[in-house]
Amino acid sequence: MNFKLIASVSRSLLFARWKQTLIAAIGVTFGITMFIALLSFMGGLNGLLDSLIINRTPHIRLYKEVLPSDIQPVDLSAQYTNHYNFVNSIRPKNERPEIQNSFAVINALENDRRVLGVAPKVTAQVFYNVGLVNLTGLINGIDVDAENRLFAFSEYVTAGNFVDLKNIPNSIILGKAGAEKMMVEIGDVISVTNPRGDRIPLKVVGLFESGIQELDKVQSYASITTCQKILGESSGYITDLQIKLHDMTLAPEMAKEYSELFDTEAVDIQSANAQFDTGSSVRTLISYAVGVTLLIVAGFGIYNILNMMIYEKMDSIAILKATGFSGKDVNRIFIFIALTIGIFGGLLGLLFGFGASVLIDQIPFDTPALPHITTYPVSYNPKFYIIGGIFSLVTTYFAGYFPSQKASKIDPVIIIRGK
Amino acid sequence: MKILEAKNINKSFHDPITIQVLKEVTFSIEQGEFISVIGKSGCGKSTLLYILSTMDTDYEGDLIIDGVLMRNKKEAELARVRNEKIGFVFQFHYLLNEFSVLRNVMLPGIKLGKYSDQEVEHKAMEKLKILGIESEAKKKPNQLSGGQKQRVAIARALINDPLIIMADEPLVILTKKTANWSLTFSRSYLMSIISRCS
Ligand SMILES: Nc1ncnc2c1ncn2[C@@H]1O[C@H](COP(=O)(O)OP(=O)(O)O)[C@@H](O)[C@H]1O
Ligand SMILES: [Mg+2]
Numbered sequence: 092m093n094f095k096l097i098a099s100v101s102r103s104l105l106f107a108r109w110k111q112t113l114i115a116a117i118g119v120t121f122g123i124t125m126f127i128a129l130l131s132f133m134g135g136l137n138g139l140l141d142s143l144i145i146n147r148t149p150h151i152r153l154y155k156e157v158l159p160s161d162i163q164p165v166d167l168s169a170q171y172t173n174h175y176n177f178v179n180s181i182r183p184k185n186e187r188p189e190i191q192n193s194f195a196v197i198n199a200l201e202n203d204r205r206v207l208g209v210a211p212k213v214t215a216q217v218f219y220n221v222g223l224v225n226l227t228g229l230i231n232g233i234d235v236d237a238e239n240r241l242f243a244f245s246e247y248v249t250a251g252n253f254v255d256l257k258n259i260p261n262s263i264i265l266g267k268a269g270a271e272k273m274m275v276e277i278g279d280v281i282s283v284t285n286p287r288g289d290r291i292p293l294k295v296v297g298l299f300e301s302g303i304q305e306l307d308k309v310q311s312y313a314s315i316t317t318c319q320k321i322l323g324e325s326s327g328y329i330t331d332l333q334i335k336l337h338d339m340t341l342a343p344e345m346a347k348e349y350s351e352l353f354d355t356e357a358v359d360i361q362s363a364n365a366q367f368d369t370g371s372s373v374r375t376l377i378s379y380a381v382g383v384t385l386l387i388v389a390g391f392g393i394y395n396i397l398n399m400m401i402y403e404k405m406d407s408i409a410i411l412k413a414t415g416f417s418g419k420d421v422n423r424i425f426i427f428i429a430l431t432i433g434i435f436g437g438l439l440g441l442l443f444g445f446g447a448s449v450l451i452d453q454i455p456f457d458t459p460a461l462p463h464i465t466t467y468p469v470s471y472n473p474k475f476y477i478i479g480g481i482f483s484l485v486t487t488y489f490a491g492y493f494p495s496q497k498a499s500k501i502d503p504v505i506i507i508r509g510k
Numbered sequence: 511m512k513i514l515e516a517k518n519i520n521k522s523f524h525d526p527i528t529i530q531v532l533k534e535v536t537f538s539i540e541q542g543e544f545i546s547v548i549g550k551s552g553c554g555k556s557t558l559l560y561i562l563s564t565m566d567t568d569y570e571g572d573l574i575i576d577g578v579l580m581r582n583k584k585e586a587e588l589a590r591v592r593n594e595k596i597g598f599v600f601q602f603h604y605l606l607n608e609f610s611v612l613r614n615v616m617l618p619g620i621k622l623g624k625y626s627d628q629e630v631e632h633k634a635m636e637k638l639k640i641l642g643i644e645s646e647a648k649k650k651p652n653q654l655s656g657g658q659k660q661r662v663a664i665a666r667a668l669i670n671d672p673l674i675i676m677a678d679e680p681l682v683i684l685t686k687k688t689a690n691w692s693l694t695f696s697r698s699y700l701m702s703i704i705s706r707c708s
Binding site: 093096100103104106107406407409410412413414415416417418419420503504507508 | 556560563565566585586589590592593594598601604605606607609613617618620623627666670
């Protein structure tokens with residue numbers, strides 16, 4: 092069809108009522124701007140909270156719990172196989188909370204295609220010796236590179252260099268709150284007591300802030316070898332395997348699978364942190380709902396203005412029809428008007444939305460809990476812009492649909508006779 | 511050659527009471543013929559014109575334009591017929607105030623899509639010249655006098671070189687000067703003007 096003609100007629104009708112057109116476009120612009128700003132901010136916030144919890148939590152954690160055996164000697168006795176055997180006060184036997192055959196397990200996990208990476212860990216219960224006082228502590232022996240790659244370890248080491256943990260033997264990174272309590276600084280040497288009562292000196296090479304004060308007072312990080320040394324264990328001694336997957340949603344079933352395969356306990360992130368997942372999705376849902384509402388309101392604005400325009404332009408529509416424009420042409424003209432408002436309003440909205448996001452991104456946001464965050468978090472996910480753009484077109488199309496349908500049905504005879 | 515034939519056209523209005531306005535109207539128009547329909551106010555001249563111009567489809571009887579029966583034609587097809595074969599001059603000029611005079615004349619021509627925009631513009635200027643209003647081409651219709659407006663409307667009716675021009679009470683045509691124009695049209699464009707005076 093003669094697109095150029097339709098476009099030119101639409102343009103003339105638009106400019107003839109440019110103030111109303113502008114107001115309609117501003118409605119769309121405002122809606123899209125708020126939509127983008129809101130979603131970017133919410134997205135940023137979700138990302139932040141995710142990074143606080145989810146990104147630092149393994150998707151699956153394998154560990155060994157020291158539990159009493161399910162099968163007691165009496166169950167193995169042929170004489171009592173057909174009996175109900177009750178054994179009270181069963182105690183676990185003296186076992187170390189160690190993952191058996193850890194090298195082989197790590198190897199098997201790393202060859203699993205669904206797995207992004209594995210970070211082994213050794214935890215050691217210790218006492219930090221401060222003068223005559225002993226403070227309870229928990230040292231996490233970590234593979235520094237894997238921990239950083241999978242759980243952004245460097246992000247919460249706020250003083251010192253996290254790599255020193257790997258390079259300097261017998262080094263430790265303390266929680267900032269814990270270091271303050273012990274009155275030590277980077278470079279100082281502290282001593283810890285292991286479960287057997289041996290004292291081991293460790294050099295403080297850094298401080299971390301996890302965002303949770305109580306945790307910072309108790310926990311600290313050392314390399315795996317340092318930790319194994321503290322415990323007096325061999326290099327195969329691993330207590331935890333932290334697994335990150337390509338697809339987090341697979342975690343529950345894979346946890347079950349690994350638990351059977353490797354004969355360990357396995358927790359998936361969904362059961363460990365169910366509330367965070369729900370929180371993110373509810374926040375996202377709310378921001379989408381608000382954004383969509385804004386756009387629908389803008390859509391009603393367009394609908395009203397087009398309806399008004401049709402009443403004002405009855406004569407023009409009748410003339411166009413009398414001189415050979417079909418109902419379809421008239422319909423297209425009004426759809427074109429609506430979409431023009433949608434496209435320009437929407438594009439401006441995307442631009443302003445981006446501007447608003449950049450602006451939010453500049454606002455200082457100081458929180459001791461999140462040391463690496465200095466401004467409000469904003470996500471520049473292109474998905475928001477695509478959804479916003481498509482939605483502005485869809486709303487304006489529907490806002491234009493009914494008025495244009497009405498315009499196309501106008502009977503020129505009635506209008507012309509009415510004069 | 512017959513360019514328009516009306517056969518037994520009946521038209522009634524039912525609101526508020528049923529009255530038959532057109533009764534068995536039958537006639538035909540030859541190419542180049544000039545026809546005036548005369549009758550007293552309210553006798554149905556405009557009603558007939560709306561039917562002949564294919565805008566009103568609610569009638570009984572047959573309308574044949576350029577040898578083609580108009581019955582059962584789709585809305586878009588009738589629009590095409592109006593665009594290509596009929597030039598219509600309304601009782602109250604009816605120009606689009608959003609467009610310049612020139613553009614008003616050009617629109618049906620661009621819609622026809624037979625010629626490029628430049629050619630249509632050239633033709634439109636020619637028509638405006640014939641009617642002596644080429645100097646007003648760049649103005650908006652609401653800046654013109656009533657008579658000038660009607661001349662623009664006539665120029666618009668001429669743009670696609672229609673088979674037939676229909677005019678409803680075209681006052682300008684009835685003035686002394688334009689009476690000559692109507693003669694000019696009928697010779698050079700081989701068309702008919704249906705008009706009326708009360
Ligand atoms: N929409 C309508 N409903 C009912 N009656 C109508 C309608 N339009 C026209 N009429 C009647 O039809 C008759 C013819 O009208 P019209 O063709 O406009 O007359 P004129 O010859 O003056 O142009 C008039 O009596 C008028 O009242
Ligand atoms: Mg009349």
